Amino acid sequence: MLEKTFNPKDVEDRLYQAWEKSGAFRAGNRPDATPFTMVIPPPNVTGSLHVGHALNNTLQDVLARFERMRGKDVLWQPGTDHAGIATQLVVERQLREAQTSRQAMGREAFIKRVWEWKAESGGTITRQQRRLGSSCDWSRERFTMDEGLSRAVLKVFVELYRQGLMYKDTRLVNWDPSLQTAVSDLEVENIEIKGNLWHLKYPLADDAETFIVVATTRPETMLADQAVAVHPDDERYKALVGRMVRLPLTGSLDPIIADEYATAEKGSGAVKITPGHDFNDYEVGKRHGLAVVNMFTPDAKLGADVPEAYRGLDRFVARKKIVADMEALGLLEKVEQVTHAVPHDEKSKSVELEPMLTEQWYLNVKPLAEKAMAAVRDGRTKFIPQRFEDEYFRWLEDIRPWCVSRQLWWGHQIPAWYDADGNVFVAESEAEALAAARAKHGRDVVLTRDPDVLDTWFSSALWPFSTLGWPDATPEMKRHYKTDVLVTMFDIIFFWVARMMMMGLHFTNEVPFHTVYIHARVVDEKGQKMSKSKGNVVDPLTLIEQFGADPLRFALAIAAAPGKDLRMGPGRVEIYRNFCTKHWNAARFCEMNGCVRAAGFDPARVGSAVNRWIIGELVRTKAEVTGALEAFRFNDAAGGLYEFVWNVYCDWYLEFIKPVFAGSDEAQKAETRATAAWVLDEMLRLMHPFTPFITEELWRVTGEQGPARARLLIEETWPDYAAIARDVAAEAEMNWVKTLVSEVRSVRAEMNVKPSDKLPLVLNTPSAREREWLQRHNDLILRMGRLESAVSGDSFPKGAAQIVAGEGDAGLTLEGFIDFAKERARLSKDLKKAEDEVARVDQKLGNANFIS
């Protein structure tokens, strides 16, 4: 006998282990079947599961289990990402707490330390994915710094280099002074902050009493100024173009130049040009042949190229001092308050990035982007929802070279070696590099390896094929690439999706996936973005602990309407915990009534209307769920199931069959038991992709073979009801019955009659008020009496009917009633439509104003 409620804690672990042990999640179980492949967006190896992961994993697991049940050979490829910056930061923090640093340890020891940390904490997130029920093929788990994946990275880098797409360049780059590394354009977050716009007076070189005023938000950079620019058409300054200013504080001479970049309306109309520390100024400098002076050290303190008084100062300290000094010289004209966007690192959002002139490795992604755009344009890869394609195009259309080198230690070290003269040798191994160097010099030379590592997203970009064994021609590569669906969130379309498209097409000539499903962001129950600082982070593990994995999964799936924020919290999950209990109790009811699947039961040959009807409803639901899942409408699929389980199966069907079980018609009882069991059984299968644990556990209740069947659930096929025709008669009949029952219930409620009371009880002692009601609803109650007796098998309470009707049986037989029901259903649907159409045409003709 089942307990009154489902206890997820008792079963989740046991069931998951049984699944995994049985090899049910393994790809390759069905060599003849169509493959279905997804790669998981690899979470940070040292991270833990947040509710966004939970959504992402749930949706993929729904698809994986659905396709597996449909008979496909599913590979859901799991793994983790080494997450260069994030992981290095975590370990560095630990070192700080231990009073040491990576610099003190040295590179080799530090990397060893990170691997240790990975070994220690790397299992956390995959354990948590298991708790959620994710049916990944764990036997194929990969890590971006695995030997095989690293080999793919080397090969890709070297090939891109040989193709001339990967190159070193010295240019301005976004520099993180805290981490002391370059970051890519995508990793910059512009944050609006309130600041000052200082108007500085620069005296002319040959006339110290005449000034040109420049406005700047970054006065400290004036120490590296190389010019003052004005717009060529700006009448105010035309005469000054070509003359020199003497830069205060440094005394150097800078030309006043005319450049379109300056806007007369902005600031004072004249702008200081600092090619070393501003992307625009850098371009202006190139046009005018200005020098590029770097005035900062890597940690953004003032360096050797500034007057001694400022050397070693932090940039913000220097800013204050320079403003004060300028003011003391009478060269500060005014200060305006402005809000302006300042580039910050997107991780902590607390470090102001500095444009810095450094040498870095760049990948010219332009030609790759062309192919990536073409693939989406001609439909080889589709985005759902489609509007994300526009965003994808917009970014790829004006894509700039990708700065792929990072001045970190944790990551794939760049496979480039240098000789003493600075010649570079790019090769997949040191031996190859040495050989190349020997060939060049005619003798053995000593090489040093480039100390930098690659952007984490470089290896992620290869994920769909590197995990399958590329560059080797593995059977998995052949069978599972391209993959089918990528399920991810919109915030990494540029970081990851676009780059996978580019790399995939470039190296395999095939798109990495035919569909990209973009799901929403999960926010808290109040609609606030979750953040640690706000303390409103919803922890999926707490929710699993509290309610179970199934309710969380169902809550996520049913809320997953494409492209909208998705609110999540305990309240939401509780609703679906209740739903799971309801589902559980439906099975419990079946168990109590001996509803066991009967051997040889044929749903197409059921006799009674109630049973024919519920089978029809099931068939309809299955079609709805299947269609919804095929279209990635998870909310519709889950919603349809919710409706069927609760409002159709429990609220109507189980209520209808109670009188049957209480009655004496043994043949009908047997049929009804078999039907109830069969429908429950099928329902469990439809529910399984969403709530795998409870369905697996309940499965044994309805199965002839007991618990041994449980293990097999996910290997069973998705229900196929092709042989069952839609039973319109049963549908119409039951709809009519339901309507009547509702009407009667409403009458009873209004009359204050207990549902348990038989009608005759009321009729024997009618009050005046009751008598009035009975008169008004005479006809209804007559029919109801008929129906109840038809459903329950009891004899029709003739006496009661006579009392009600006052004139004996109205002569309505059940058959006559069903005909009436059908007629009414037909009329209310088809005829209504036809009549409307006729009326519409009539009206049109009437309005047409024919000439007779």
Next chain:
RNA sequence: GGGCGAUUAGCUCAGUUGGUAGAGCGCAUCGUUUACACCGAUGAUGUCGGCGGUUCGAGCCCGUCAUCGCCCACCA
């Protein structure tokens, strides 16, 4: 500055080719009848953000305005 999305019951949200406005929660009333109180029955509640247009008919299509959110952008 550009682009996108949202605006539907008190709250949170569905609503896929335009055809009688839906769900859950909450609320009110009643109820422990062969599963389930993590339950059941019944009920109340909507100028579908405003205005204009197309149509026999608009929550849905078009235009416009308002408010909120997100993304992108080199503006001093």
